[in-house]
Amino acid sequence: MSDILTKLTYQSIQQGKNYFSLAHNTLTSQLRKLVHPTLLPVSQGIPQELILKLQNRLNQLLETDWQDAEIGIYPHSLLFDHPWEDFFRYYPLIWLDLPLIWERSTRNRLQEFSPEIDQEGYPSYYVQNFHHQTNGYLSDLSANLYDLQVEILFGGSADAMRRRILAPLKRGLAKFPSLPQKQIRILDIACGTGRTLKMIRAVLPQASLFGTDLSPAYLRKANELLSQNPVELPQLLQANAEELPYLDDYFHAVTSVFLFHELPASVRQTVIEQCFRVTKPGGTFIICDSIQLSDSPEMELIINNFPKTFHEPYYKNYTADDLVERLEKAGFEHIKTQIYFLSKYFIAHKPA
Ligand SMILES: C[S@@+](CC[C@H](N)C(=O)[O-])C[C@H]1O[C@@H](n2cnc3c(N)ncnc32)[C@H](O)[C@@H]1O
Secondary structure, three states: OHHHHHHHHHHHHHHHHHHHHHHHHHHHHHHHHHOOOOOOOOOOOOOOHHHHHHHHHHHHHHHHHHHHHOOOOOOOOHHHHHOOHHHHHHHHHHHHHHHHHHHHHHOOOOOOOOOOOOOOOHHHHOOOOHHHHOOOOOOHHHHHHHHHHHHHHHHHHHHHHHHHHHHHHHHHHOOOOOOOOOHHHEHHHHHHHOOHHHHHHHHHHEEEEEEEEOOOOHHHHHHHHHHOOOOOEEEEEEEOOOOOOOOOEEEEEEEOOOOOHHHOOOHHHHHHHHHHHHHHEEEEEEEEEEEOOOOOOHHHHHHHHHHHHHHHHHOOOOOOOOHHHHHHHHHHHEEEEEOOEEEEEEEEEEEO
């Protein structure tokens, strides 16, 4: 009985987040029309039939999310780990930031940073207002708003999509059966605000976790989130995923969530090669990123709308990129792909 109640609660909260995101998006686009009445809509309207398909995909994702908790891949508590405090603190700031975002997007100002933001030392492809975010990835405000913005973008399902890496991660680690959990090393590249590391920690309380990202502000936010848990802290390091500062063959698993669509094509290859280098023979590399045109042709309109609404300079190229070929070129084998809602997963293995 309590199980049914827990499932109903999970479904209701997810549905609530979905309705909230819909309401937010409708309100903001109405307001945008009021503020900029002469502007044409940036994206094409979505027909009812496609909305139903999206809803079906979302329901399947949530069912898998529930089932994976039921079979013990992760504790049920992860399903209810919502950043409510951040929501109440920062949601109003999303509205306050909107006029700046609209201004930048209408004037096509895509690399605009406040004078106090230090842009030195970052690769030029990175110094962008991704998603039209104020100061791109380089400010504390951006780091504070990011998780809420992603939740709204995905109708409240961003964490459910991130959690889909946990089952293949556990399966991959089962290839080192005699290894005590304390000796397992896992790296999350481009860890952002640390949500994926928090999930991995819930599944592997004793493993050594590592996270890298280029953004000091996002790493500060990750540190804040991960310090709330009174267990061993993941080691966070500011590093370019193109030059991972780790020894060869060091990690039993490497993960990457929502990074590859933000990289130019040649950088994608370099990052995959770095991940191959630092993964142990027999280890697993898991990528979670956007669906692509080849596997989801029925989602073409959604895929095409995304970079029009949000500044995503490398997304179009990503949606047609053959990442399996790239992974094989780097040396990975037995590559499997999976699709959940709007995300695609590449599960690759370094030969033992
Ligand atoms: C869309 S966010 C994803 C963050 C996080 N993984 C998540 O699940 O939300 C992309 C992240 O990639 C980081 N990033 C982009 N290019 C990078 C690079 N070359 N090396 C390291 N981090 C990078 C950004 O700073 C940002 O935190």
